[in-house]
Amino acid sequence: MWPGMTTPLLHIANLHKSYTGSEGTVPVLQGIDLTLTAGETLALTGESGSGKSTLLHLAAALDAPDTGSIRMDGVELAALGDPARAALRRDKVGLVFQQFNLVPSLSVAANISLQARLAGRPDPDLCARLIDRLGLQAVATRYPEQLSGGQQQRVAIARALAARPALILADEPTGNLDETTGDTVLALLLDLVAETDAALLMVTHSTRLANLLSRRVHLSHGQIAPADTSV
């Protein structure tokens, strides 16, 4: 680091992760280096099973690597205990994962405002704007089980954005939406990332969507390389 350089929001160095099961130990990530700074939007592509979700879970401090370093806003995750990791996630990270993990006993509106309240940044105006722009007005008083998959996905996106996180980790955040709705939702996500100077790491299978982000990398054979955008 030199003077004037900002601390990366996410700095991953030489990350290794393997899973051990009945077939023995299978290496998934084999030396990943990745840096994400404020205002950057990074698309992560890779074949099914290449380890994209594994990398996102590690970056979210939901799982621990075998070796290597993950620093979030300068803080080494391995140095933190579980409560400190949870606090860091609550304060800095917005998650949109494939399991939406909405709270079944809370309405759509309450789900959306929950993380912002827990992070000490309640913002009813922003919640109302997100409900409006994500087209959720008609279902705001419903409960998660009364929603379609696409509606649940939009609630998960609104919830992640409502706390104005510095870092958004999103696993195919528009995967359950039709192309037009997906494009609208991604445009909103990118708008809000720019507006709040956040950073976005987004897994996608779509080269078209990846090309809308500021940078692209591809995960293959456990390693990251700049993505070939010509495909």
Ligand SMILES: Nc1ncnc2c1ncn2[C@@H]1O[C@H](COP(=O)(O)OP(=O)(O)OP(=O)(O)O)[C@@H](O)[C@H]1O
């Ligand atoms: N908890 C686990 N235990 C054992 N193996 C796992 C576990 N989680 C993932 N894997 C294996 O690790 C590899 C990478 O999985 P991961 O879900 O990260 O891939 P992915 O690139 O996100 O795939 P997809 O695009 O299909 O969602 C796969 O071979 C998967 O079977």
